[in-house]
Amino acid sequence: MSRNSIQLALLATTSLVLVLIIIYAAANIKSPSPDQHNEELRAAGIIALPKPRDIPTLSFDSSNNEPIVTTELKDKWYLVYFGYTYCPDICPTSLAEMRQIHRLLTPQAQQQVEFIMVSVDPNRDTPQQLRAYLNFFHPDFKGFTGDMTDVQKFSNALGIPFIPGDTNQPGYTVDHSGNLAIISPAGQHFGFVQAPFKIEQVAQQFNRLVQQAK
Incomplete structure (x- = not known):
C-alpha cells in the first residue's frame, strides 16, 4: 500500500470516529427534567401550578x-396584573417593573408575551382612563375593565383575590396583590410571578418559554 493510500485510510478512519463521537454525544444529551425546569422557574419567582x-x-x-372575552386569551403568554389607575403606590411600581421585563424580552418574545392590567376599580377606571394610564408605562400594555362581579370571578379564578374599595368614601383605595397571574398559550391558568419581581430572571424565563414553543 502506498504512503498516500495509508494517509487517506487514516484520515477516513479519523473522520468516522469523529462522526461516531458526535452522534453518541447528541444521543446522550438530556433535556431538562420537569423538576429541573420548575426549579429554574421558582428561582425566578415564577410558580407553575401542578396542573x-x-x-x-x-x-x-x-x-x-373593544370588547374582549377571556376565551380570546390564547396562543400567547399573558401576564395579568390586577390593579387600578388611582393606586398610590403598588401599581406604579409594579407597572414600571413590568415595563423593564418587557424591555428585556427578545423581539420574538415581545410579540408572544402580552401584559394586561385588569382594573379592580371599575367604578372609576373607564377604558379611556386605562389607556391614558397604561400609555405612560408602555403603549402595548392593555387594560380590562367591566362589571365588578366579573372582575372578582376572574381574579378568584387566577388566584389573585382583592378587597373592593368603599365607593361611598372619597379617595377610597383598593387592597390588592402585587403578583402577576400567568395565562398560557393554551388559554389556561399556568401559575404566578411573585412580587417583588426578579426582573432579569423573569425575562430570561419567558424568553426561554417562547423559544421552546417554536
Missing part, C-alpha cells in the same frame, strides 16, 4: 375600546 386550570368565560371592555 394548569381552565379559566371562566367572562367579558370585559378593553383599553382599546
